Amino acid sequence: xxxxxxxxxxxxxxxxxxxxxxxxDETAAACVRGGGDVLSSVVSSxxxxxxxxxxxxxxxxxxxHNELIIPVTARALFEAGLDGEDVDAVAATTGPGLIGAxxxxxxxxxxLALAWDVPFISVNHLEAHLYAGFLEEPELKFPxxxxxVSGGHTMLVLMEDHGRYRLLxxxxxDAAGEAFDKVARxxxxxxxxxxxxxxxxxxxxxxxxxxxxxxMDDGLDFSFxxxxxxxxxxxxxxxxxxxxxxxASFQAAVVDVxxxxxxxxxxxxGATALALGGGVAANSLLRxxxxxxxxxxxxxxxxxxxxxxxxxxxxxxxxxWYRLRLDGPTSLDCGADPNLRxxxxxx
Amino acid sequence: MSASxxxxxxxxxxxxxxxxxxxxxxxxxxxxxxxxxxxxxxxTAFCQGFGRGLGVDEQITSPTFAIVQSYTGRLDxxxxxxxxxxxxxxxxxxxxxELLDEGGVTIIEWGDMIVPVLPPDFLEVHLDLDPDADxxxxxxxxxxxxxxxxxxxxxxxxxxxxxxxxxxWAVDEPGSDPxx
Numbered sequence: 001x002x003x004x005x006x007x008x009x010x011x012x013x014x015x016x017x018x019x020x021x022x023x024x025d026e027t028a029a030a031c032v033r034g035g036g037d038v039l040s041s042v043v044s045s046x047x048x049x050x051x052x053x054x055x056x057x058x059x060x061x062x063x064x065h066n067e068l069i070i071p072v073t074a075r076a077l078f079e080a081g082l083d084g085e086d087v088d089a090v091a092a093t094t095g096p097g098l099i100g101a102x103x104x105x106x107x108x109x110x111x112l113a114l115a116w117d118v119p120f121i122s123v124n125h126l127e128a129h130l131y132a133g134f135l136e137e138p139e140l141k142f143p144x145x146x147x148x149v150s151g152g153h154t155m156l157v158l159m160e161d162h163g164r165y166r167l168l169x170x171x172x173x174d175a176a177g178e179a180f181d182k183v184a185r186x187x188x189x190x191x192x193x194x195x196x197x198x199x200x201x202x203x204x205x206x207x208x209x210x211x212x213x214x215x216m217d218d219g220l221d222f223s224f225x226x227x228x229x230x231x232x233x234x235x236x237x238x239x240x241x242x243x244x245x246x247x248a249s250f251q252a253a254v255v256d257v258x259x260x261x262x263x264x265x266x267x268x269x270g271a272t273a274l275a276l277g278g279g280v281a282a283n284s285l286l287r288x289x290x291x292x293x294x295x296x297x298x299x300x301x302x303x304x305x306x307x308x309x310x311x312x313x314x315x316x317x318x319x320x321w322y323r324l325r326l327d328g329p330t331s332l333d334c335g336a337d338p339n340l341r342x343x344x345x346x347x
Numbered sequence: 348m349s350a351s352x353x354x355x356x357x358x359x360x361x362x363x364x365x366x367x368x369x370x371x372x373x374x375x376x377x378x379x380x381x382x383x384x385x386x387x388x389x390x391t392a393f394c395q396g397f398g399r400g401l402g403v404d405e406q407i408t409s410p411t412f413a414i415v416q417s418y419t420g421r422l423d424x425x426x427x428x429x430x431x432x433x434x435x436x437x438x439x440x441x442x443x444x445e446l447l448d449e450g451g452v453t454i455i456e457w458g459d460m461i462v463p464v465l466p467p468d469f470l471e472v473h474l475d476l477d478p479d480a481d482x483x484x485x486x487x488x489x490x491x492x493x494x495x496x497x498x499x500x501x502x503x504x505x506x507x508x509x510x511x512x513x514x515x516w517a518v519d520e521p522g523s524d525p526x527x
Contacts, residue, residue: 024412058414058431058432058437058440096413097413098413098414099415100440151412152412152413153412170406170408171408172406172408173391173392173395173408173409174391174408174409174411175408175409175412178409178411178412182386182411185386186386225387225391225392225409226360228386228387229387229389229488231387232385232386232387233387233476233488236476338413338414338415339413339415339416339417
């Protein structure tokens, strides 16, 4: 085997990467040809299993991944009309995520790579989210600013080229999706918090309560912990307040900050396009305001479909194809890293 | 809370961070702190200050998603949030004893939920919203009462040092002897 970086022996337009994703509560597998042509994408969500606990329970997640990983992978191959021998490389998320959950996907991917004698590729889950946009819009041009918002992360990333990123800003405390989950739990709206608040907020007044827009004029970092505390304080002091109004006003505060900062980041760094990524990108108010802002600024906006915003394996296979091209195969000694950071250039 | 409880009061998130940073000066390898407090009480802010006191440069964020986040400083900091664990035996899978043996300091948010599987020595830190806070005053909403309860000999031996380190935020306790 030739292990030289940049070798395109495995990454030509016809090569197929099988991607596997098990970092949190979705067991997913997908086959993607040439880094962008999605042949199949199978996602088995565990949301129902975790709902009664108000969040993802790590041990339940690991056990469910164990049960689902083989049928989900087999399904992805079947839907793509492929056999194992048609797969040119196997990519898996090695972090960040829950350690027990990550290990299930990493072990399965390594076993398949070894059995089929093809390269194994370690993929950073955050890098994969950046690639989700390209799967639906191959014409996306660099430099591109991505607002990545999920339950575990909130960051603004400048993509200068494949594999070249600058971290422009990130949350200093809670992730935006985490704030949604915690506020939803506090309001008794259930899990997952994002869709619950989104739907209740539809019948509330977003201007009923003026919650703080933390760090609005202060750089490109985010802070949502103070907002969460404000919601708790407001409800404790006004027990008869309408839950709909609280949800709508809270959501408006989060979205205002996310959109303002994404917009500023794009302007400051001369981006030609702005893209959304991560589970919170499914929020309807965020999508609406993001699109309005981009139209006003004459910026190309990219809003991935709901299926591409949330965790899936097609983005893992796509990022894996580019990673294989840049770095070559990953050693089978590679483990999972729950705190893996996005490898970035100095800002 | 027992007689060895140290009581303090902070009036802003920054003060909670400063208090935690001062406490971190007393940290020793293998120390364990358990944080108890409601949503929004300032548990993550406390960890941010404590990390600053340990010389952690990296931004300390909420560990709710990953359960465990580790940082490098003068002493390493392991920051856990066990709110999402479904059953007590899952806490055993966290490898807590290994983390403690590695020589860093471990802080567990919502750690009171897993007391049965904790080692016998730790400092329990209670962060409480001021029960008398009145809606009319924004300042009052930021007030936190902080109670530090040593559990086991390891922290009991340091109560006087803790009192001294946190003197700036001390709350006078009726009948307590300030010299002990």
